[in-house]
Amino acid sequence: xxxxxxxxRWWAIGVGMALLAGCATTxxxxxxDPFEPWNRAMYDVHQVVxxxxxxxxxxxxxDYAPKPIxxxxxxxxxxxxxxxxxxxxxxxxxxDRAGNDMGRVIVNTLFGIxxxxxxASDGGIPKGDWxxxxxxxxxxxxxxxxxxxxxxxxxxVRDGSGLAVRFYLGPVGYVPDVPxxxxxxxxxxxxxxxxxxxxxxxxxxxxxxxxxxIRRAYLQRRQYLLYExxxxxxxxxx
Amino acid sequence: xxxxxxxGLLALxxxxxxxxxxxxxxDAMVKRVSQDVLQTINSDPKIQAGDxxxxxxxxxxxxxxxxxxxRMTALAMGRNWREATPEQQKRLTSEFKTLLVRTYSGAxxxxxxxxxxYKPLRADPNAADVLVRTEVIRQGQPPVxxxxxxxxxxxxxxxxxxxxxxxxxxxxxxxxxxEQVRAGGIDGLIxxxxxxxxxxxK
Numbered sequence: 400x401x402x403x404x405x406x407x408r409w410w411a412i413g414v415g416m417a418l419l420a421g422c423a424t425t426x427x428x429x430x431x432d433p434f435e436p437w438n439r440a441m442y443d444v445h446q447v448v449x450x451x452x453x454x455x456x457x458x459x460x461x462d463y464a465p466k467p468i469x470x471x472x473x474x475x476x477x478x479x480x481x482x483x484x485x486x487x488x489x490x491x492x493x494x495d496r497a498g499n500d501m502g503r504v505i506v507n508t509l510f511g512i513x514x515x516x517x518x519a520s521d522g523g524i525p526k527g528d529w530x531x532x533x534x535x536x537x538x539x540x541x542x543x544x545x546x547x548x549x550x551x552x553x554x555x556v557r558d559g560s561g562l563a564v565r566f567y568l569g570p571v572g573y574v575p576d577v578p579x580x581x582x583x584x585x586x587x588x589x590x591x592x593x594x595x596x597x598x599x600x601x602x603x604x605x606x607x608x609x610x611x612x613i614r615r616a617y618l619q620r621r622q623y624l625l626y627e628x629x630x631x632x633x634x635x636x637x
Numbered sequence: 638x639x640x641x642x643x644x645g646l647l648a649l650x651x652x653x654x655x656x657x658x659x660x661x662x663x664d665a666m667v668k669r670v671s672q673d674v675l676q677t678i679n680s681d682p683k684i685q686a687g688d689x690x691x692x693x694x695x696x697x698x699x700x701x702x703x704x705x706x707x708r709m710t711a712l713a714m715g716r717n718w719r720e721a722t723p724e725q726q727k728r729l730t731s732e733f734k735t736l737l738v739r740t741y742s743g744a745x746x747x748x749x750x751x752x753x754x755y756k757p758l759r760a761d762p763n764a765a766d767v768l769v770r771t772e773v774i775r776q777g778q779p780p781v782x783x784x785x786x787x788x789x790x791x792x793x794x795x796x797x798x799x800x801x802x803x804x805x806x807x808x809x810x811x812x813x814x815x816e817q818v819r820a821g822g823i824d825g826l827i828x829x830x831x832x833x834x835x836x837x838x839k
Contacts (some may be wrong), residue, residue: 608813
């Protein structure tokens with residue numbers, strides 16, 4: 400509970416300060432990113448914390464933890480994500496997706512030892528990727544300003560709110576034993592960070608300015624997901 | 638007279654065969670080229686040993702001829718493309734090509750152990766611009782779509798964009814290019830690209 404309320408408070412501070420920073424800016428390079436100076440500062444904070452602590456730990460985990468254990472952990476948390484993918488698909492009125500994801504949860508929980516083995520993927524039920532941010536999107540909410548949040552990474556007001564809802568609902572937060580709960584939070588975070596390592600090496604190779612590259616990639620990706628692979632045409636075509 | 642007709646018919650048949658080949662070509666071509674590249678990546682001992690220079694060499698030979706780098710650069714430049722002199726356009730294209738080939742080889746090697754599903758092409762047979770869809774199947778993770786925007790130019794199909802999971806490799810550079818041009822002009826952008834390419838080689 401402590402971690403969760405801390406997160407909420409810190410989120411509120413972040414958004415508040417981002418709004419303040421936005422007032423002081425002149426001429427942002429991207430209309431989607433009115434708080435760019437603030438976001439860049441947060442990006443720098445992230446680079447330091449992530450580069451010194453989180454990334455090395457995640458890299459060590461990927462390099463030294465046995466692969467089957469890594470896969471089991473990913474499957475376990477992935478099964479929880481599937482529950483939320485099903486719920487949020489339903490919220491968006493996407494019944495096919497909701498059915499697919501619910502099917503995955505049932506199959507993996509029953510036959511995959513509580514979600515530790517991804518039996519559903521092997522059986523040809525692909526993993527879904529719906530979330531609260533996308534559900535809000537289908538309800539007509541726009542992305543709102545882009546935000547870069549240390550340790551969380553690129554997001555927007557809409558997606559970040561979705562993330563906050565997801566974080567609030569748990570279910571790790573309901574584990575009664577505090578040390579066990581914190582360990583679970585830690586492993587979840589580690590797995591998430593480890594998953595991003597491979598993408599990151601591509602970004603390092605590709606980007607002239609990582610901040611701008613990540614922003615554009617994030618916004619493109621979310622738009623693509625929201626429109627299920629058929630986003631409206633880019634208006635900036637020359 | 639009869640010979641003329643015969644030659645005419647023959648030419649017509651050849652044209653039909655050629656166009657039929659071109660229809661079939663886009664999705665089949667993507668499959669052939671990427672499988673060829675992946676097979677080389679997976680079997681070349683130097684690449685297996687982590688030789689980045691060798692990977693780039695393979696990409697340069699097998700992949701690069703199938704891309705329209707000038708179009709890619711123009712798309713990434715947006716309205717700044719027309720501001721550039723022909724000489725600048727040439728240099729931009731050459732630097733951007735180097736960067737893209739490197740990035741793409743890095744991205745492709747990430748997926749080398751995965752299964753790639755090649756989607757059947759759904760396009761107007763006479764279309765000059767098609768999207769070839771492929772999908773990388775990953776265990777325990779959502780599949781990644783890799784789509785190729787392809788255009789027919791001088792009777793040959795060439796890719797002008799690669800879209801990985803909805804992120805276009807080309808348009809993703811637009812903000813960066815705009816920023817660079819705003820800060821240091823087109824020459825500034827060329828310099829940054831050259832530095833990036835030089836820096837990546839060490």
